[in-house]
Amino acid sequence: MMPGEKAKDESPSISAQTHFKAGLIQVLDLMIAQMNTRFIALNEVADDFAFLSGQAIVNTSVTQLTKIAADLAIKYPDDLDPHEFSSEIESFKFQATTLKSEAKDMNHLNVLEKIFDLSLEDVYPNITTALRIFLCMPVTTATCERSFRQERLANISILSIEKDTTTRLNFDKIIDLFAEAKSRKVLF
Incomplete structure (x- = not known):
C-alpha cells in the first residue's frame, strides 16, 4: 500500500450526519420519482375524461366528441356502451349549446349536477356513468x-x-x- 491509500476491506469513514444526509437524499429521490410517475398516470386519466367538462362540450366539434367518447367507452367496456355513449354525447352537445354561457363555466361535477337537476340521467345514462367514474377516481394512489x-x-x-x-x-x-x-x- 502506498501512503494515504486504504485497504480494500477498510470502510470509508463518514460522519453519522453525512450518512444520514445521503440516506435522506436517496429517499427524496425515490419519492420524487414515484410522485412523477403517479402524476403522469393521473394526468392521463384526467385527459381521457376532459371532453366531459362544459367548456369542452361546447367548444369541441360533434365529430371529435363522438370519437373521443367511443375511445373512452373502449377503455371502460363494462360500464359504457360505445355506440350509445357517442349518440348521447352528440345529443348532449346540442343540449349544452342552449346553456352556452352557463355551460362554458361548468366543471365535471357541475355537468353531472345539471344532468340531475334537469332529470336527464335516464336520457344520458352513459354520460352520467362516465362522469361518476371520473369523479369517483381515487384521490390518492397510495x-x-x-x-x-x-x-x-x-x-x-x-x-x-x-x-x-x-x-x-x-x-x-x-x-x-x-x-x-x-x-x-x-x-x-
Whole structure:
C-alpha cells in the first residue's frame, strides 16, 4: 500500500450526519420519482375524461366528441356502451349549446349536477356513468390507503347488510370493552 491509500476491506469513514444526509437524499429521490410517475398516470386519466367538462362540450366539434367518447367507452367496456355513449354525447352537445354561457363555466361535477337537476340521467345514462367514474377516481394512489379504504368499505357494507343485528348492538359498551382490552397500562 502506498501512503494515504486504504485497504480494500477498510470502510470509508463518514460522519453519522453525512450518512444520514445521503440516506435522506436517496429517499427524496425515490419519492420524487414515484410522485412523477403517479402524476403522469393521473394526468392521463384526467385527459381521457376532459371532453366531459362544459367548456369542452361546447367548444369541441360533434365529430371529435363522438370519437373521443367511443375511445373512452373502449377503455371502460363494462360500464359504457360505445355506440350509445357517442349518440348521447352528440345529443348532449346540442343540449349544452342552449346553456352556452352557463355551460362554458361548468366543471365535471357541475355537468353531472345539471344532468340531475334537469332529470336527464335516464336520457344520458352513459354520460352520467362516465362522469361518476371520473369523479369517483381515487384521490390518492397510495396502495396502503386504498387497501385501508377497501377494508373499511367492506366492513361498512357488512354492517349495512346485517342492519337488523347492528341496530340491536350497544356500541358504547363495545367501544368500552375494546378500549379495556387494548389499553396498555405500564406498571412501574
